[in-house]
Amino acid sequence: MKMVKKYAGVILCAAVSLSLAACGPQESSSEKTSSKGSEPVVWEDKEKSIGIKDAVAEFEKEHDIKVKVVEKPYAQQIEDLRMDGPAGTGPDVLTMPGDQIGTAVTEGLIKELNVEKDVQSLYTDASIQSQMVDQKLYGLPKAVETTVLFYNKDLISEDELPQTLEEWYDYSKKTADGSKFGFLALFDQIYYAQSVMGGYGGYIFGKDKDGNDDPSDLGINNEGAVKGAELIQKFYQDGLFPAGIVGEQGINVLESLFTEGKAAAIISGPWNVEAFSKAGIDYGITKLPKLENGKNMRSFIGVKSYNVSAFSKHAEPAQELAVFLANEKNSKKRYEQTKEVPAVPSLASDTDIMKSEAARAVTEQSRFSEQTPNIPEMNEIWTPADSALQTIATGKADPKRALDQAAKTVKGQMKAKHSGT
Numbered sequence: 001m002k003m004v005k006k007y008a009g010v011i012l013c014a015a016v017s018l019s020l021a022a023c024g025p026q027e028s029s030s031e032k033t034s035s036k037g038s039e040p041v042v043w044e045d046k047e048k049s050i051g052i053k054d055a056v057a058e059f060e061k062e063h064d065i066k067v068k069v070v071e072k073p074y075a076q077q078i079e080d081l082r083m084d085g086p087a088g089t090g091p092d093v094l095t096m097p098g099d100q101i102g103t104a105v106t107e108g109l110i111k112e113l114n115v116e117k118d119v120q121s122l123y124t125d126a127s128i129q130s131q132m133v134d135q136k137l138y139g140l141p142k143a144v145e146t147t148v149l150f151y152n153k154d155l156i157s158e159d160e161l162p163q164t165l166e167e168w169y170d171y172s173k174k175t176a177d178g179s180k181f182g183f184l185a186l187f188d189q190i191y192y193a194q195s196v197m198g199g200y201g202g203y204i205f206g207k208d209k210d211g212n213d214d215p216s217d218l219g220i221n222n223e224g225a226v227k228g229a230e231l232i233q234k235f236y237q238d239g240l241f242p243a244g245i246v247g248e249q250g251i252n253v254l255e256s257l258f259t260e261g262k263a264a265a266i267i268s269g270p271w272n273v274e275a276f277s278k279a280g281i282d283y284g285i286t287k288l289p290k291l292e293n294g295k296n297m298r299s300f301i302g303v304k305s306y307n308v309s310a311f312s313k314h315a316e317p318a319q320e321l322a323v324f325l326a327n328e329k330n331s332k333k334r335y336e337q338t339k340e341v342p343a344v345p346s347l348a349s350d351t352d353i354m355k356s357e358a359a360r361a362v363t364e365q366s367r368f369s370e371q372t373p374n375i376p377e378m379n380e381i382w383t384p385a386d387s388a389l390q391t392i393a394t395g396k397a398d399p400k401r402a403l404d405q406a407a408k409t410v411k412g413q414m415k416a417k418h419s420g421t
Contacts, residue, residue, distance in 0.1 A: 039066045040314040040321060043091040045074040045304070051334035052325055059324050065317060074304060081109055085311035092318035093325075095142070098130035098303030099372040105133045106376050111308040113137045113319055122328060126371050127343035130303040133374070139305035140326040143340035146369045147195065147299045148361045149289065150258065150272070151265040153282045161265075164290045165196065165231065165297060168265070172240040175264065181242065184254050185267040187232045188246045188393040190220075190385035191300060192267060197228030198298035198370060199291045204381060205373050215377040215414055220385055221403035229392055229399035231291075236393045246393045258283075270358045273339075285358050287365040296368035303343065303371075377414050384409040 044052060049069050056067050072080065074095040081104075084090035096104065104110045115137055120128055127141035151161060162168045162183075172182030186192045194202070201224025206217030219225060235241050244253040255272065257263040259279035267288065276283055288297035306322040308315060324330065331342035332350065341347070341359050353359050372378070388406035391397040397405075 038313070039068040040092040040312075040317055041068045041070060041090075042321065042325075043070050043072050043077050043080075043094040045095055046071050048334075048338050048340070051336075051338040051340070052330070053337075054333060055325055055330040059321055063317060063320070067321065078104055078109065081309060081311075082107070085109065085309055088311070090309055090311055092309055092312040092314045093322050094307055094309060095304055096139070096307055097372075098127075098139075098141075098305060099374050099378055101131055101138055101305070101307075102133055102373075102375040103379060104307070105138055109310055110138050111310050111312065111315060111319075113139065113308065113322070115140070115319070115323060119323060119327075122326075122344055122346070124343045124345055126301060127303050130301075130371055130374050131305055131307075139307040140322055141303050141305050141343040142326050142331065142334065143304040143338075144343045144366070145270055145302050145304075145340075146362055146365050147192065147267050147269050147288065148358070148365050149265055149286050150268055150276065151284050151286070152258065152261060152263070153284055154261065155264040158284055158286075161286065162289060164292055166292045168289060169231075169234060169240065171264075172235070173238065176240045178239070178242075179262065181257060181263045182240065183235075183265045184241060184245060184257060184263050185235075186245065186250050186254060187235065187241075188250060188386065188389045190382065190389060193229070193232055193385075193389050194370075195267070195288055195297040195299040196232055196291070197225040199295045200224035200228040200231075200293065202226075202228055203370075204378070205375070213373045213375045213377075215375060215418070218407055218410060220381070220410070221400070221407040225403055226400045229389070229403060232389070233392050233395070233399055237395060241393075246390055270362055273358050285361040287361055287368070296365075299365060299369045300372040301366060301369045304340070377418050380410050380413040380417065384413070 042052070042056070049071050052069070056069060060067055070091070075097060077091075077094045078096045078100050081090050081094060120137065123141050127144055128137075131137055131139040131141065162171050168183040175182040187196065194204070202222055203219035205213040205215055206219060208214040236246075242253065242257070244250070254263070254266055255268070255275070258266045259276060259281055261281070288299060290296050306326050308318045308322055312318045326342070328344055328346060331344050332347060335341050335353060339356070341353055341362075347353055348363070354363070384406040388397075388402040391402045392399050
């Protein structure tokens with residue numbers, strides 16, 4: 001989701017973040033004192049600690065140890081670790097976005113995990129790769145997510161859904177009148193726009209001979225990226241997207257138009273399922289549409305993981321706990337409480353998981369998605385790329401010139417901040 005990229009591969013079982021109401025942190029556990037000494041601390045995502053309650057209790061019993069669980073927004077945890085870790089008040093196990101793994105390793109914030117290959121093989125290749133830096137493992141995946149298409153069944157039926165983005169453009173030309181709209185997306189942000197640009201051959205980083213992200217090979221302004229940006233610009237230039245959808249408030253405008261029944265379809269993520277349900281919208285969810293070249297729109301896959309703090313005084317039990325929380329049994333239990341589906345292929349055919357329309361949609365879209373790069377240089381992409389896309393959306397620059405400028409800025413920032421690039 002958008003919040004993953006700044007804060008935040010093919011998979012068979014994809015994340016569906018439905019954010020159900022959950023109980024708070026396990027205070028009854030945190031208030032007790034372990035007979036083995038001070039308590040290992042787990043930072044879990046907000047309103048998600050209910051998902052590991054039983055697993056933590058079982059771990060405590062098996063290891064004769066008490067575990068303290070604290071809820072924090074997962075995108076904030078890496079930032080808090082920078083302050084709390086050295087101060088001795090940080091966690092032993094935390095959650096973080098996969099695209100921040102490289103930065104965390106470079107800064108010495110998380111420990112390498114010594115985990116057997118049979119444990120690593122429980123997860124999809126893409127999700128495990130998000131936790132790898134220089135062929136070393138630094139976390140275990142607990143959930144993945146990607147963007148999908150939400151549509152209002154009162155405005156358009158499943159049988160009427162356009163199959164390509166270009167057909168959505170034509171549909172919007174017929175239906176958009178300034179107060180109501182057809183299709184909407186936050187294409188002024190690279191997190192969403194890459195699904196179009198990537199479908200035409202644009203990419204963030206190329207790959208080196210070992211399959212690692214290569215920051216010297218930048219693809220945000222190649223021919224495919226420019227072609228995708230030209231299509232994006234048409235939606236804005238032709239008045240099919242409202243002016244308010246550009247900029248920081250764009251996400252609020254987009255979501256409000258959908259919940260108010262003024263947009264037939266939007267691109268969003270499974271994190272909005274609960275909010276849209278509460279709004280009383282009779283909606284459907286499906287994968288992103290194809291493009292005129294026959295390729296499906298590509299999207300980023302975000303991976304949430306369990307990682308061990310480099311400042312942990314309980315490194316061994318912390319690793320054991322991370323492995324235990326992310327195993328197949330506890331991954332399914334966590335899904336049952338949080339509706340965040342783990343990246344465990346063996347659960348792909350689980351009827352309890354796949355009966356969810358959101359789970360099926362994200363699973364299908366994940367076939368066409370790409371892993372968000374996890375190297376530190378990715379931090380230099382977001383702002384220049386977003387700035388370029390906003391100038392494209394507002395018509396202040398043509399796509400090629402805007403993307404060329406973004407690439408120049410990114411290269412300058414990488415040279416200044418990252419040695420050897």
